[in-house]
Amino acid sequence: MNNFLTVILIMFMGSCASLLAQTADVASAQHQILGQQASGATQLRSRNNSHPDAQWFPKAGFGLFVHLGIASVHGGIDLSWSMLANKSWEDGTISPEDYWALADKWNPTGFSPRVWVRQAKEAGFRYVVLVTKHHDGYTMWPSKYGALGVKQKLGGRDLVREFVDACRENGMKIGLYFSPPDWLFDAPYRNWDATGKTKLDTRHHQVESLPGKPAGHDERRREMVRGQVRELLTNYGKIDIMWFDGGHGEISNDEVRHLQPGIIVNRRNGELGDFGDSEGSLPTKRFAGWFECNDPCWPSRWWGYSTSDRMDTGSEVIEKLVVMRAWGGNFLANVGPMADGAMPPEALKAWKEIGKWMKHSGESVYDISGGGFPEKANQPVTLKGDRIMYLHAFPNFHKELIVQDVDRKPVRAVLLRTGEKIDFDYKDGTLSVRIPPHKRTRQVDTVKVYLE
Numbered sequence: 462m463n464n465f466l467t468v469i470l471i472m473f474m475g476s477c478a479s480l481l482a483q484t485a486d487v488a489s490a491q492h493q494i495l496g497q498q499a500s501g502a503t504q505l506r507s508r509n510n511s512h513p514d515a516q517w518f519p520k521a522g523f524g525l526f527v528h529l530g531i532a533s534v535h536g537g538i539d540l541s542w543s544m545l546a547n548k549s550w551e552d553g554t555i556s557p558e559d560y561w562a563l564a565d566k567w568n569p570t571g572f573s574p575r576v577w578v579r580q581a582k583e584a585g586f587r588y589v590v591l592v593t594k595h596h597d598g599y600t601m602w603p604s605k606y607g608a609l610g611v612k613q614k615l616g617g618r619d620l621v622r623e624f625v626d627a628c629r630e631n632g633m634k635i636g637l638y639f640s641p642p643d644w645l646f647d648a649p650y651r652n653w654d655a656t657g658k659t660k661l662d663t664r665h666h667q668v669e670s671l672p673g674k675p676a677g678h679d680e681r682r683r684e685m686v687r688g689q690v691r692e693l694l695t696n697y698g699k700i701d702i703m704w705f706d707g708g709h710g711e712i713s714n715d716e717v718r719h720l721q722p723g724i725i726v727n728r729r730n731g732e733l734g735d736f737g738d739s740e741g742s743l744p745t746k747r748f749a750g751w752f753e754c755n756d757p758c759w760p761s762r763w764w765g766y767s768t769s770d771r772m773d774t775g776s777e778v779i780e781k782l783v784v785m786r787a788w789g790g791n792f793l794a795n796v797g798p799m800a801d802g803a804m805p806p807e808a809l810k811a812w813k814e815i816g817k818w819m820k821h822s823g824e825s826v827y828d829i830s831g832g833g834f835p836e837k838a839n840q841p842v843t844l845k846g847d848r849i850m851y852l853h854a855f856p857n858f859h860k861e862l863i864v865q866d867v868d869r870k871p872v873r874a875v876l877l878r879t880g881e882k883i884d885f886d887y888k889d890g891t892l893s894v895r896i897p898p899h900k901r902t903r904q905v906d907t908v909k910v911y912l913e
Contacts, residue, residue, distance in 0.1 A: 487550040487741060487763075491542065509751055510735050514723025517634060517701075518736065519751050520828045521587035522786050524636070526755055526795035528592050528764040529620070531567040531599055532560070533800045536768035540797075541596035541644060545655040546665050552763065557648060557663040564599060564614050569802025572620060574627035577804050582631045584812035585819035587827070590636030590704050590793065591624045593693060598645030602696075606688040609645055625697045634701040637693050641686045641708025641730060650674045686711040694720040705730035727753075743784055752790035756781060759796040759808035766797035772807035775814025776856070776904050782826060783853045783905050787841030789831035822877045822907040825851035837865040850910040851877075854896055856903045862894040869912035876900060877907045885910070 509515070530540040538553035544560045581589060593601045600610030602621035611618050621637070628635045644651060649672055653661040660668050690712045694700060700721050708730040717726055728734025736751035743754055757763055758778055760770035778794055785792040796808045825843050832842025832850065840862050841853040847869065852862045867890055874883040874894055881900065886893040894908055 490549050508733050508735065510718070510723070510725055512723040514699075514701075515725050515735070517587075518725050518791070519789065521634065522791055522826045522829075523586050523782055524588040524590060524634075524753070524791055524793040525581050525586040526590050526638070526764075526793045527624075528595070528795060528797045529569070529572070529601060529802065530592060530595055530765055530797075531563045531597070533766040533798060534563045534566045536766065536800065538765070539763040540592070540765040541640075544597070544644065544653060546653055546661055547658070548655045556665040557644070557653060560597065561609065561645065564609060567800070568615070569620070569798070569800075572623070572798065572802025574624045575630065577809075578624075578627040578631050578633055580804075580809060580812055582633055584816040585823055586633070586794075588634035588636055588701065589624075589628060590638050590702060591621065592638040593621050594640055594643075594689065595638075596640045596642050596644045596707070598643045600689065602692065604689050604692055606685045606692075607643070607646070621693070621697060625700075629698075635697075635699070636702030636704050637700055638704040638706060639690060639693065640706045641711045642706075643682060643685070646682050646685065647674075647678075650678070683711045690717070691720065694724075700724055703727070743781060744788070744790070747788055748790065752788070753793050754781075754785050754790060755793040755795060758794040759805050759811065764795055764797055766799050766805065772805065773811060775811040775818070778811060779815060779818055779905050780855060783841050783843075783855075786826045786829060786843050787831050787834040787853070789829075818904055821879075822905070825853065825877065825907050825909070833864070833866065839863050848912050850892075850912060852894055852908045852910065854901070854906045854908070856901075856905070859898075862892075862896070862908065864892045866890050867892045867912070871910050872913050873911040875909050877909050878902070883908050 528540055532538050532540045532543060535553070535555065538555050542548070543553050543555050544557045546554055548554070578589065591601070598607060598609050600607050600612070602610070602619050603612035603617040604610055611620060625635055648663050652671060653663065653665060660671055662668050662671065686708070694703070694717065701724065703717055703721070703724055703726045705727055706729050710731050714726050714732045718724060725735045727736060727738060729738070736753055737748055738752065739754045741756060744752070758773040760767045761773050762770060782792040796804060798804055829843040829845050829851070832838060832844050834841045839860070840855065840858060842864055843851045845851070850864070852864065854862055867887070871885055871887050871892055874885045875881060876883050876896065879900070883894060883896060892910065894910070896906055896908065
């Protein structure tokens with residue numbers, strides 16, 4: 462990353478910079494454990510789905526990631542990853558046996574997607590991705606495959622069905638996260654020491670050796686995974702995103718697209734995906750093609766619910782969203798529901814804050830393309846066609862907004878929050894805009910520039 466962009470991003474993120482770096486390091490370590498390619502800012506290979514039903518993705522801009530899971534009962538551990546001892550990142554640790562025992566205590570009576578999906582829509586989210594099965598193997602639908610899930614523990618309550626129905630009622634695009642790695646299925650044969658320096662069993666007891674997998678074990682897991690994915694893609698109507706997390710082609714993307722022709726598939730299962738991604742922090746350089754950044758927000762540094770970790774404010778999420786949209790990418794903000802399945806109050810408060818901003822400035826992040834930031838602009842720029850430009854002034858930015866190489870002459874500029882006209886200068890292709898200090902706020906202030 463060049464020095465100019467480094468300074469700008471540090472300025473934007475403020476005190477969040479160290480947290481962003483930490484979550485990016487965690488993501489890298491976790492991807493190595495899952496055998497994935499590094500989650501970086503370059504789309505290595507892509508085949509953007511050309512089906513008409515897939516073309517909404519780069520225009521949507523803002524998605525919600527929901528890490529629902531049994532770890533929330535504990536309140537101090539992350540989903541699945543907490544089962545690994547001696548991790549290189551900060552997280553609570555629990556033995557796999559004790560972790561899976563949490564399933565007996567988890568009863569998400571407060572999981573009400575008809576309520577929170579509507580709240581998410583009011584906040585400006587355009588799509589939602591729900592964790593249907595994490596690495597711990599717990600299925601959120603009554604699957605015919607696998608040994609742990611709502612079928613065994615919640616009387617067959619279909620949390621996926623409730624989620625899908627709520628999304629359709631609210632006109633939200635539907636995404637399903639699914640982990641092909643299944644640590645419950647592989648439990649006796651895994652080493653639960655993340656470093657590999659010792660061998661730990663499911664009680665975190667050190668052992669001389671671990672049993673080898675019986676003949677046909679891996680193929681039985683692949684058959685289970687294929688069966689589960691087919692259920693998700695055939696039992697719930699149209700699905701817009703299949704969000705894999707790990708795996709090595711247990712079910713091919715060609716079969717996924719055969720079952721759901723208009724679906725978008727990520728690149729995290731060892732096969733060719735429709736979009737690139739970064740995780741745990743904003744990308745550090747401009748990317749190619751469709752792109753999405755998934756980032757912990759509620760809580761701010763891991764995926765599942767925590768009773769003590771800080772939570773992002775609405776203003777912080779708006780800033781991340783604007784940076785991503787200035788490059789034409791989507792921002793997927795993660796939330797971990799509480800032990801009863803309800804959304805954390807801090808998240809709901811942030812959603813209301815985001816929703817208020819969206820009412821006056823949301824047009825600058827939807828159905829747009831990225832502008833020339835930071836190469837030709839000192840603040841994030843988005844474009845709508847060739848006649849509208851949006852300039853985003855971050856709260857701690859007090860200089861003139863400058864955009865170079867503006868081909869069309871600006872004819873009017875307005876502050877979206879108030880509709881007031883804003884003065885500007887235009888000379889030799891350079892646009893300069895200064896928002897008067899008394900018109901500034903502690904959020905991103907957006908100026909809409911009309912071009913002739």
